[in-house]
Amino acid sequence: MQVYKELAEIIRREQVAEDIYRFTVKAPDIAAASKPGQFVMVRTGEGLDPLLRRPFSVHQVAEGGMVQILFKVIGKGTQALANMEVGRKLDVLGPIGRGFTIADDSQHFLVGGGIGIAPLFFLARRILKKSEPFSIRVLLGARTKDEIATLADDFKSMGLVVDTITEDGSLGKQGLVTDLMVDLQQEKPVMIYGCGPYPMLRAVAKTCRENSWGCQVSLETMMACGLAACLGCAVLRADMKGYVHACKDGPVFDADDVAWL
Amino acid sequence: MAVDQADMKVSIGSLRLRNPVMTASGTFGYGEEFGSLVNLHRLGAIIAKGISLLPRQGNPPPRIAETACGMLNAIGLENVGLERFFTEKLSFLRGIDTPLIVNILGDTIEDYQQLAKRLNYEEKVAAVEVNISCPNVKQGGVAFGTDPAMAHAVTKAVCQHFSRPVIVKLSPNVTDITLVARAVEEAGADGLSLINTVLGMAIDIESCRPKLANTFGGLSGPAIKPIALRMVWQVAGSVSIPIIGIGGITTPEDAIEFLLAGATAIQVGTANFINPQATEEIIQGIGMYLEKNGITSIEDLIGKARRE
Numbered sequence: 381m382q383v384y385k386e387l388a389e390i391i392r393r394e395q396v397a398e399d400i401y402r403f404t405v406k407a408p409d410i411a412a413a414s415k416p417g418q419f420v421m422v423r424t425g426e427g428l429d430p431l432l433r434r435p436f437s438v439h440q441v442a443e444g445g446m447v448q449i450l451f452k453v454i455g456k457g458t459q460a461l462a463n464m465e466v467g468r469k470l471d472v473l474g475p476i477g478r479g480f481t482i483a484d485d486s487q488h489f490l491v492g493g494g495i496g497i498a499p500l501f502f503l504a505r506r507i508l509k510k511s512e513p514f515s516i517r518v519l520l521g522a523r524t525k526d527e528i529a530t531l532a533d534d535f536k537s538m539g540l541v542v543d544t545i546t547e548d549g550s551l552g553k554q555g556l557v558t559d560l561m562v563d564l565q566q567e568k569p570v571m572i573y574g575c576g577p578y579p580m581l582r583a584v585a586k587t588c589r590e591n592s593w594g595c596q597v598s599l600e601t602m603m604a605c606g607l608a609a610c611l612g613c614a615v616l617r618a619d620m621k622g623y624v625h626a627c628k629d630g631p632v633f634d635a636d637d638v639a640w641l
Numbered sequence: 642m643a644v645d646q647a648d649m650k651v652s653i654g655s656l657r658l659r660n661p662v663m664t665a666s667g668t669f670g671y672g673e674e675f676g677s678l679v680n681l682h683r684l685g686a687i688i689a690k691g692i693s694l695l696p697r698q699g700n701p702p703p704r705i706a707e708t709a710c711g712m713l714n715a716i717g718l719e720n721v722g723l724e725r726f727f728t729e730k731l732s733f734l735r736g737i738d739t740p741l742i743v744n745i746l747g748d749t750i751e752d753y754q755q756l757a758k759r760l761n762y763e764e765k766v767a768a769v770e771v772n773i774s775c776p777n778v779k780q781g782g783v784a785f786g787t788d789p790a791m792a793h794a795v796t797k798a799v800c801q802h803f804s805r806p807v808i809v810k811l812s813p814n815v816t817d818i819t820l821v822a823r824a825v826e827e828a829g830a831d832g833l834s835l836i837n838t839v840l841g842m843a844i845d846i847e848s849c850r851p852k853l854a855n856t857f858g859g860l861s862g863p864a865i866k867p868i869a870l871r872m873v874w875q876v877a878g879s880v881s882i883p884i885i886g887i888g889g890i891t892t893p894e895d896a897i898e899f900l901l902a903g904a905t906a907i908q909v910g911t912a913n914f915i916n917p918q919a920t921e922e923i924i925q926g927i928g929m930y931l932e933k934n935g936i937t938s939i940e941d942l943i944g945k946a947r948r949e
Contacts (some may be wrong), residue, residue: 382677385917422917427862428891429708473678473917540738602705603714605914607678609670609690609718612705622698623719 383476383607384409387469391446397526399453399637400495401462403470408445410474414438414465416503417479417598420449421473422461430457435603437499437575437631438475447472448533450498476589476606477631480596482507483571488516489564493557493576493583494523497531500599504538505572513539515568521557521580525550558583569594574635585635595635601626648930648938649924651685651905653883654806654831656740656768658685658906661939662896662924664809665887665910666691666744666770667716671730672737678917681737683924685906689730691744691772694752696722705841706852711864711889712911713779713841715855718746723759731765740767742808750798757802767806771830772800774812774837786812786837789824797829806831808885809877813865814840818872819879826880834885834908835876836869862911863889877903877944891919893926900927900939901946 388405396402410420418502421433434457436449453462464470475608480587482488488507490500496519507516518535522528524546532551535542542551553559557580564570574584581597588595604610606627614623615630616639624630624638649660663686669675669859672687681687699719706713721729734741743766745756760766773795774786786793792809800807809825811818813836817864822833838859843852869888877884886904891912899907901927912919927939936942 383676414931423725430707431710431712431862432707433915471916523728559861602703604705604911605668605917606912607670607674607917609668609674610705610714610914611667611699611719612702612714614699614702614716614719623702 383473385471385473386414387472388447388472390464390466390468390470393464393551396450396530399405399448400527401453402439402448402450403461404442404446404448405470405472406445407447407472407474409600410472411445414441414475414502414576416477416506417499418475418477419478419606419631420447420472420474421476422449424457424460430460432457432604433473433606434458434461435476435606437598438502438506439498440501450495452495473606478629479526480573480592480598480632481568482510483594485568486515486594487564487566487568487570489519489561489570489572490516491519491557491572491574491576493521493562493580494527496576496580496598497528499575500573501534504535504540508538514541516540518542519557519560520561521545522551523547544559556580556588561587564591564593572596572600574598581635582640585640588635596632597635598632599626599630603627647928647936648817649928649931650871651908651939653768653808653885656686656806656831658740660685660924660927661744661900661906662920663688663906664913665908666772668910668913669803671726671734672810673730673733673909675913675917676733679921681739684739684920685924686742686767687734688741688742688744688770688908689716689726689734690720691746692723692726692756693718693746694723694755695787696720696725701854703852703854706858708841708860709864710844711860711862713843713860714838714854715853715858717855723756727763731749731763735765741765742768742770744770744772745773745799746772750795753795754798754802757799761803768808768831769799769803770808770810770834771795772810772837774810774814786821787815787871790819792821793824793828796825797832800829808832808834810837811835812837813868813872817874821875826882830882832883832885832905833876833880834887835900836865836872836888839865839868861889863891866887870898873899873904874902874947876920877947891915891939893923893930896923896927897930897942899945900942903947904946905943
């Protein structure tokens with residue numbers, strides 16, 4: 381697998397919501413090679429604390445060798461990153477891992493929870509290269525409106541149908557994203573592409589199994605290197621007899637290939 | 642180029658290295674993982690991820706946790722086992738003109754003997770590094786590494802079955818590392834590598850649970866460098882076989898400190914995770930340091946801090 385290391389200038393820095401940022405960086409090799417669901421490993425500073433790179437899925441690629449990441453500030457690494465200004469250069473490794481496989485002749489459901497929405501933009505764009513907008517539906521869930529409102533609008537501006545649901549009812553219905561996974565159109569085979577927190581993905585996988593829908597999930601794990609060297613990003617296999625690794629075998633897995641604990 | 646002007650060649654027993662910079666076991670896969678980022682032909686040696694006779698699954702996740710200037714890991718020696726190492730990993734490494742050192746681990750002395758015997762037939766394996774010091778498995782490793790008599794027995798067994806250099810990797814999780822070092826030297830080791838990770842832990846204050854599923858893990862990275870350097874210094878004063886310094890080496894300056902303390906060579910570990918090109922940058926940086934200071938042979942640097 382060809383992985384590139386680029387010093388990527390921050391071209392644009394957007395604060396999408398409280399604690400949620402979208403960075404556009406110039407990384408031509410990574411932009412050219414990336415597929416939806418793959419990720420990059422970013423150094424969040426030049427010092428040794430925080431020590432490790434942080435993994436971010438590729439949110440979008442754009443003309444001019446641009447790569448976007450969308451992230452929420454959850455600790456000192458993401459905080460350091462959020463504080464960086466336009467013009468700074470980020471040390472970025474990528475693209476890494478196995479991304480989504482776009483199913484042929486299917487009804488595509490992009491199911492995202494919270495910041496897990498990030499890779500689904502890129503996926504939607506790639507599906508739209510081959511399919512009509514009506515073959516895609518986007519189902520987004522979050523704790524509250526602020527986490528997804530702007531992003532839901534971005535999906536709508538792509539001409540897609542977007543259903544939203546929030547735990548506090550501040551946007552769309554009140555509930556969990558799996559509550560939106562009913563009456564899914566079934567003229568064509570259904571493929572679910574899920575990304576979000578583990579409990580959500582477990583519920584999504586269960587719903588898919590019950591309905592015999594195809595299901596691919598992007599899993600988050602602790603990770604040190606992203607290069608299949610540290611073996612830190614272990615994910616228990618469905619047969620419970622060993623581990624696969626999110627950086628090499630994933631981060632996107634067929635939901636039937638991993639154990640749901 | 643500056644790097645090629647000073648003589649950077651070093652030896653561990655009969656093993657000749659073009660420079661003293663190696664990759665630490667478990668931080669560089671089997672080389673291939675870094676092939677698109679690093680010129681593997683420039684490294685001093687590649688030390689492969691630790692191999693046991695049979696494949697090992699490793700520990701349940703979470704296996705890693707970040708700490709201040711360091712990280713904890715409890716991978717649990719997950720590896721493909723000796724057979725798959727031969728069939729899947731070795732052919733790539735054969736194509737790399739850099740000495741290959743294979744890190745071996747077992748639960749019993751017989752395991753180590755078998756590994757040594759099988760690897761001895763494989764000419765590409767220039768040396769073995771005997772892991773007697775991994776803190777993350779319940780039996781085996783750690784007992785061998787903390788008991789001088791056991792360390793002696795394992796070393797002797799490997800030396801009897803492996804005809805090329807045998808390096809033994811020492812644990813820092815002992816009261817006096819020089820006792821194990823001396824026992825291993827006496828058993829016939831050609832070199833010592835130190836230190837392996839320092840046993841530690843971290844707790845998540847939200848869940849009120851240890852961050853690692855294994856509770857304890859091995860601390861690595863810049864946080865442990867002063868401990869490693871002190872132990873290299875101590876061991877260098879106690880044995881006469883070459884020492885390979887390991888522990889938080891991230892920059893050329895770190896590597897030079899270990900050489901000055903008495904290490905003949907060094908390994909880069911956790912730094913490979915942060916900067917996959919760390920090894921090459923360290924090789925170049927040592928070369929520049931030698932040139933800047935008018936040192937024509939790296940041998941002049943080894944142990945220099947002890948002499949003056």
